[in-house]
Amino acid sequence: MAQKKNRAAGAAKTKNGIRNKLFDFKREQILEVAERFFYHRGYQATTVDAIAEELGVTKPFIYYHFENKRDILLHLLERTMSRSLSVFDGVDVEKGPPVEILKELVQRFVLAVIETRVSTAMFWRDEKDLPISDKENIRKMKRDIDGGLARIIERGIESGCFKVNDPKMVSICIAGMISWIYTWYQSDGRCTPDEIADRMSEYILNMVGAH
């Protein structure tokens, strides 16, 4: 196999830290534009040329920083997913009062979806454009989220503070109603993100029969 001439494939390889940072910075710029364009026009309908033009560069610039178009999409989706998973950071679903934990998780999750709504939309729309192996990886992360929610609900039922059937389905419903925010949230809308988070956590606590 011929050596690749660009650096896109892996991490930057030089010892020079400044260069690496510059490289990463440029990648960020590309990702930012790509995210905007993919969101508004869709992945397939966005041309690499259009991204380059928006940045005031040419196509080979993009291909120097990313292997190909799919690679850009993949980076965007992975970033979104890891932001979503970060909702569980510092939370132990196996310990502590279920009501408080569920409330906290829901609120964090709402804010995460609002924050990443653009890439979340792509996530549900353009996932099909990824190769199967990457898709698997992403599906797994989704399951982790549903699983975490299901676990805390199970604990709540066992300890008697929740009253609801089928924790797995409940957790999918919760994840769904929160994820759905990306379809309707407007930054100039009636409610702030915090207000949305508060209401939804109320609704959800009702839903699981918390008391």
Add this chain to the structure above:
Amino acid sequence: MAQKKNRAAGAAKTKNGIRNKLFDFKREQILEVAERFFYHRGYQATTVDAIAEELGVTKPFIYYHFENKRDILLHLLERTMSRSLSVFDGVDVEKGPPVEILKELVQRFVLAVIETRVSTAMFWRDEKDLPISDKENIRKMKRDIDGGLARIIERGIESGCFKVNDPKMVSICIAGMISWIYTWYQSDGRCTPDEIADRMSEYILNMVGAH
């Protein structure tokens, strides 16, 4: 403007009923294949040639029956939307017991989404590929659904049988958690559509604080 040579633009114009039915039948066949392909590959990634090939015909056959590719998508989305709106058929949200009505609406809505899950997925994914005027039309239908749910919830609150804040947001949450089904439902899954409908209506009645 030159006269179009095909009949795709409007309804079939001949007086011959059999021909019209044949024409409609062929359009149905095209829509069926298009729906499958748009769903799996996405609208942009589906070629008109591929649809034709699957049907064992050639491209002009398609263009004889539809104005263009977007026209096919539009028909699919309108069909889905009208199926979703049919959920309200024979239901008067202004009369009758809110608990019963909401339960009935939720169950019907769940079954409608499951039934039309393929086109519902397209609906949320490929809507952006429509011209603005068609998009508006479709957005309006979405609002009608949310509005209908909001109204019954308002009535429930007024009459004291529901206890929840912000009926508009609740209705969006309900619509979202139900619509979300298209992302996870599998016909070989753990629950039947009726079971899903039952559970979800329970969850939702909990959510609005019904008693």
Add this chain to the structure above:
DNA sequence: AGAAAAATATACTATATAGTATAATTAAAT
């Protein structure tokens, strides 16, 4: 049966676009 209309196919155009070979330029290293 023969003329007219409708339905479908063949063969094409025009264009868009992902990706690349190679040249030019800029920065780093000695």
Add this chain to the structure above:
DNA sequence: ATTTAATTATACTATATAGTATATTTTTCT
């Protein structure tokens, strides 16, 4: 300063694909 490596552009290839002009076949009508 000169050489080498890294970065970006110019100009290209190859291919895919929406849509159409025209010919052919099939159906309908008288």
